[in-house]
Amino acid sequence: MKINTAEFVISNSEVKKCPNSPLPEYAFIGRSNVGKSSLINMLTNNKNLAKTSSKPGKTQLINHFLINKNWHLVDLPGYGYAKVSKSIKNSFQKFITNYFENREQLTCAFVLVDIRHEAQKIDIDFINYLGEAGVPFGIVFTKADKIGKTIIQKNVAAYKKKLLEVGWEETPPMFVTSSENQTGKEELLNYIDEINQMVFKGQ
Numbered sequence: 001m002k003i004n005t006a007e008f009v010i011s012n013s014e015v016k017k018c019p020n021s022p023l024p025e026y027a028f029i030g031r032s033n034v035g036k037s038s039l040i041n042m043l044t045n046n047k048n049l050a051k052t053s054s055k056p057g058k059t060q061l062i063n064h065f066l067i068n069k070n071w072h073l074v075d076l077p078g079y080g081y082a083k084v085s086k087s088i089k090n091s092f093q094k095f096i097t098n099y100f101e102n103r104e105q106l107t108c109a110f111v112l113v114d115i116r117h118e119a120q121k122i123d124i125d126f127i128n129y130l131g132e133a134g135v136p137f138g139i140v141f142t143k144a145d146k147i148g149k150t151i152i153q154k155n156v157a158a159y160k161k162k163l164l165e166v167g168w169e170e171t172p173p174m175f176v177t178s179s180e181n182q183t184g185k186e187e188l189l190n191y192i193d194e195i196n197q198m199v200f201k202g203q
């Protein structure tokens with residue numbers, strides 16, 4: 001799929017105020033600093049669309065971007081950022097879980113994990129939460145430019161093994177990406193396109 005237009009729509013902490021449109025949407029979630037906003041910019045060929053930072057905690061709201069005028073990409077705040085206070089953490093978590101549990105347009109979530117590290121408890125917990133909440137999801141490995149191909153394959157295989165160990169019967173779709181060198185762009189966009197085709201057909 002080619003992205004011709006990508007426009008910022010609105011930022012929110014309230015699911016009720018997210019765009020009142022039936023368009024399918026795809027949300028990026030994961031630890032702070034994992035590269036959610038950078039990935040949105042890479043996919044849309046626009047370095048300035050989503051705000052990024054080398055410091056964790058940059059994205060603090062639910063951000064909707066309208067793509068090709070017929071679907072939404074959603075940038076979310078990261079979880080697991082140690083420096084925010086407990087009360088901020090709680091309110092963050094509330095609107096994130098609210099989003100995942102109540103946003104009917106959410107078609108698929110992508111959980112981003114840093115390809116360099118072995119499976120972290122916080123990510124596995126979130127993946128299990130999505131499973132329990134019945135949200136379809138894929139896993140997107142980020143920062144693949146930072147390690148070699150062999151280690152990438154080894155780490156992806158280890159991640160699959162971990163998911164099977166914690167009780168998943170099959171593993172979700174997985175994508176290896178780099179926002180630095182555009183790895184995985186076609187695969188991820190084609191996957192979204194396939195789902196969009198099914199959604200639009202069913203309407």
Ligand code: GTP
Nearest residue numbers: 033034035036037038052053054057058059078179
């Ligand atoms: P929060 O909004 O704070 O939750 O972070 P985020 O997940 O949106 O991360 P963001 O996209 O802001 O990127 C965090 C840092 O990682 C920035 O310094 C990016 O330049 C860097 N980064 C993101 N993706 C990649 C990548 O694929 N490769 C490399 N080398 N750096 C990356």
Ligand code: MG
Nearest residue numbers: 036037058059
């Ligand atoms: Mg961000």
